[in-house]
Amino acid sequence: MDIRAVDLNLLVVFDAMARHRSVNRTAEAIGLSQPATSAALARLRTLFDDALFVRAGAQMEPTPRALELAPAVRRVVEAIQSEILQPAGFDPATARRSFTLLTPDIGEVAFLPGVLRRLRQEAPQVTLHAVSRPRTAAAAALEGGEADLAVGFFPDLQKAGYFQQALFKTSYACITCARNDAVGTRLTLKQYLAARHVVVRPDGREHLLDRVLEDKGWQRHVTLELSHFMSLLSLLPGTDLVATVPDDIATVVGRHVPLKRIALPFRAPQIQVQQYWHRRMQDDAANRWLRGVFYEVNRRDSGAGLPA
Template sequence: MDIREVDLNLLVVFDAMARHHSVNRTAEAIGLSQPATSAALARLRLLFDDALFVRAGAQMEPTPRALELAPAVRRVVEAIQSEILQPAGFEPATAQRSFTILTPDIGEVAFLPGVLRRLRQAAPHVKLLAVSKPRTAAATALENGEAELAVGFFPDLQKAGYFQQALFNTTYVCIACARNEAIGARLTLKQYLGAHHIVVRPDGREHFLDRFLEDKGWHRQVMLELSHFMSLLALLPGSDLVATVPQDIATVVGRHIPLKQIDLPFRPPQIQVQQYWHRRMQDDPANRWLRGLFYEVNRRDAGGQMPS
């Protein structure tokens, strides 16, 4: 018997007959007319080359072949009803799964604390894995399901096949150790370019600010290049170094070490922070819930500050 030639609706009729032992009651249970149910029973008999159900008094009793088939047919019908035909859903309170988020270390300190607090309340068994990848690798990770969401500045994902949602706009600020007397509250462009700079390029990525300065033909005196913003916590105190960093990094670093913020001698570029997901995840309930959570926790109005 070739399954391609089998009408699976016949199994629903078989299952109902096995439970109700009546053509009329089966018809009522599955919403068919009595003639249609009788016709389906005739097709079942032909399919299995067996009478399957025969009249015995007021009921249709199963044959040995029908008794043999009944448990397996019941399992198939239940599986279709409970596992295949049920609408997709996601229950955060009971879900036990892990989500992978693409975000640089700035995202880990800026976006995840608030999300984690919400998870502990609404989804206590859900885990997050934060991964930092070069921008060019982010698309592959989202396409193949290695990650569910990318949060941050990912201009390479602004293309067909991806959805994006804006969270907030931010900009760059210049910071230095609060005890750095060589640096005042304001710098001329010459003083800024001549200062001793720490430059942070996570995963070796070219930063938005780098392109901005290069386009203007301005070149800083870079003394140290780092891969992680949080290294500034150890390197700025007691030094004459300055760092030009996204506002959120300045906020986080300033919570741990004494800083001074220096007015830049130019208007720095704006950074649009967004979350991105691949189109195959657009209608996935779990992904929809996850990005909704990130949006609720991290969205800011213009001028809004990073939550504490």
């Protein structure tokens, strides 16, 4: 028998007949008219080449073939009702689920601490896997299911097929070792460009700041280029290096090593930090819950800095 030729609605009629042993009661139970139920029973008899249910007094008694089929049909109907037709749900308290988050290392230090505290309280068996990809690879990671959510600055995802939600705006801060006497708390543009800069470009990413300087024709004296912001923890102390980094990074580094903040001699660009997801995940209950957690934990009012 070819399953493509089977109307699954007939299994519902069969299951009801096996339980109620009456055309009338079956019709009432499944919301069909009596003629429609009788017609469905006739189709079932043709499909299985068996009478299936025969009248015996006031009831329709099952044939041996019907008795053989009844448990399997019951399991199929129950599975469809309980597993396929139920609305999608997600219970974080009991879920054993791993989510992959696409974010640069700045996201790992800025976004994850608060989220992990929430997971410990609400979803103790849920795990997170943070990965970093070049901006140009972010779309493929989300489209292919390699990542569930992207959080950070991803201008390449501002296109059709993606949803986005703003978390906060931030800017840049210029920092150096607190004992660096070569520079004060303010620099002229000439002094700023001539200073010994350490530049961080995770995965080769270009920063908005790079574009601003390039558009104005300003070129910094770059002494060192890095791939990870957290390397600044060991490289800034005891040196005359300066670094212009997103404000959250300056805050995190300043919690571990003594820093001096230097006022920039130009207006720094604003960075719009958002979370992004592919449209195929829009209605997924688990992804919707994850987005809600990230939004509630990391959303900030304008001008607010990284929470303690």
